[in-house]
Amino acid sequence: MERSSGIILPIYSLPSPYGIGTLGQAARDFVDFLVDAGQAWWQVLPVGPTSYGDSPYQSPSTFAGNPYFVDLDSLVDDGLLEQAEIDAVNWDDDPAFVDYRRLFETRADLLRRAYERGWERDSADVWAFCNENASWLGDYALFMAVKRHFGMAIWTEWPDVDVRLHKPDAIERYRELLIDEVQFNEYVQFLFFKQWEQLHGYAREKGVRLMGDLPIYVALDSADVWANPSQFVLDERNMPIEVAGVPPDAFTADGQLWGNPLYDYGAMEADGFGWWIRRVGGAVKLFDMVRIDHFRGFESYWAVPVDEKTACNGRWVKGPGMRLVGTLQSWFYQFSFVAEDLGYTTPEVAALLADSGLPGMKVLELAFDSRDESSNAHMPHSYGPNCVCYVGTHDNATIMQWRDEADPDDVHLAERYLGLNDQEGFAWGFIRGGMASVADLFVAQMQDYLELGADARTNTPGTLGSNWRWRMADGQATPELAARIAAVTRLYGRGAR
Numbered sequence: 001m002e003r004s005s006g007i008i009l010p011i012y013s014l015p016s017p018y019g020i021g022t023l024g025q026a027a028r029d030f031v032d033f034l035v036d037a038g039q040a041w042w043q044v045l046p047v048g049p050t051s052y053g054d055s056p057y058q059s060p061s062t063f064a065g066n067p068y069f070v071d072l073d074s075l076v077d078d079g080l081l082e083q084a085e086i087d088a089v090n091w092d093d094d095p096a097f098v099d100y101r102r103l104f105e106t107r108a109d110l111l112r113r114a115y116e117r118g119w120e121r122d123s124a125d126v127w128a129f130c131n132e133n134a135s136w137l138g139d140y141a142l143f144m145a146v147k148r149h150f151g152m153a154i155w156t157e158w159p160d161v162d163v164r165l166h167k168p169d170a171i172e173r174y175r176e177l178l179i180d181e182v183q184f185n186e187y188v189q190f191l192f193f194k195q196w197e198q199l200h201g202y203a204r205e206k207g208v209r210l211m212g213d214l215p216i217y218v219a220l221d222s223a224d225v226w227a228n229p230s231q232f233v234l235d236e237r238n239m240p241i242e243v244a245g246v247p248p249d250a251f252t253a254d255g256q257l258w259g260n261p262l263y264d265y266g267a268m269e270a271d272g273f274g275w276w277i278r279r280v281g282g283a284v285k286l287f288d289m290v291r292i293d294h295f296r297g298f299e300s301y302w303a304v305p306v307d308e309k310t311a312c313n314g315r316w317v318k319g320p321g322m323r324l325v326g327t328l329q330s331w332f333y334q335f336s337f338v339a340e341d342l343g344y345t346t347p348e349v350a351a352l353l354a355d356s357g358l359p360g361m362k363v364l365e366l367a368f369d370s371r372d373e374s375s376n377a378h379m380p381h382s383y384g385p386n387c388v389c390y391v392g393t394h395d396n397a398t399i400m401q402w403r404d405e406a407d408p409d410d411v412h413l414a415e416r417y418l419g420l421n422d423q424e425g426f427a428w429g430f431i432r433g434g435m436a437s438v439a440d441l442f443v444a445q446m447q448d449y450l451e452l453g454a455d456a457r458t459n460t461p462g463t464l465g466s467n468w469r470w471r472m473a474d475g476q477a478t479p480e481l482a483a484r485i486a487a488v489t490r491l492y493g494r495g496a497r
Helices: 025-036 072-077 083-087 100-118 123-132 137-149 168-177 179-206 223-227 265-270 274-286 322-331 347-356 399-405 408-418 426-436 479-491
Strands: 004-008 041-043 209-214 242-246 256-261 289-292 300-305 315-318 336-339 360-363 387-390 441-445
Touching: 025 041, 025 179, 025 479, 041 441, 072 083, 072 100, 083 100, 100 179, 123 137, 123 179, 137 168, 137 179, 137 223, 168 179, 179 209, 209 274, 265 274, 265 322, 274 289, 274 322, 322 347, 336 360, 399 426, 408 426, 426 441, 426 479
Parallel strands: 004 041, 004 441, 041 209, 209 289, 289 336, 360 387, 387 441
Antiparallel strands: 242 256, 242 300, 300 315
């Protein structure tokens, strides 16, 4: 990986008059902004459909695209919608935050009109798309159709046991019964991937690469678990026995109980990790580089009995390690990965990272602990080049929020270490510190370039209701801001001179 830099901005955070960012003109405008700012990478969060809690890390499919990201203006240009139909919707749009409930109530009707007009017209292209994605699309389209048929209930509570257990006769019966809804779901995915390929192509032409994010686990309420129960640790009713999480630490006394089903790595390895190869193959089609979330879970993972209320009473279970990581590297030998190696680390995790050769992550917000000023691995003087330096990730505070809420002694240490001053600004001093590091790649959240505070935080782990909502206002990505970013990027040898 060459010396470069990039910006984190989720797709949903792009400006839009229709409640959420999409793959349309605003996305291309942001690519242009990145070019003007001298940035090589646009890092996004997972782009799959969202469900309970609105988290992109808890999706009903690890392969599908988010229907909310389908750009409505592009559908007008394509003759699939009329502008008057879009304007007739009461968007009640707050440009600062996504309202997922309103999107759930409004977006599907417009997409259904597009489907009714385009299904026959685009039949040849849709048929080719469905064939190309047959390994996941049919199951996903039926899963969502049956889920809607049963009032959006989690699949483990569907009243028809046969379809809940994915029995072949029931699958065929519901596919016939719900054929219109199945085709609708397939067509929406066709639209998403068509628009994504157009955006990706535009970015590639401009010299900007897309960095994606692969959650280590998939949601229980997903087509992935429903259609592939043999790949997970489930009982005879296809219910989890243990679930994923992380143990208690200095930040969370009860740990984090994620609730995702655990993988049956024995079964996965028996068929050569085919499920993982297909999953990563889907991400490779979308992105130019992928961050592997919770990489340490490949070495060992925290398993919590399903009936526990916290993550305290879990146990460490040995993971597949290089047997899986090496398989993925062999299959995708020309593709780039980043290992998210944060959290509870051990010598074994460090050895796995070293054996893989993947770049790990350093986070400046985690660097400044006044109780031990010299040994923190996140301090820039301790870096080697094979890493990615972040000011903060999507799970961290914005740097201005960190300044306001961190221990004053930690803030003072950061000020001394980075030479922070009022003229430059606190956030920009952190950006300079990361840009100047030897890390091959430096990445900052767009919120930090905009010097925003707590209201702009992407996610607070362990909480529900206020996450994944922040949106960039139209006009915030100014030419002046791009020029300032470009100047510091060039100064530290990360952009075109």
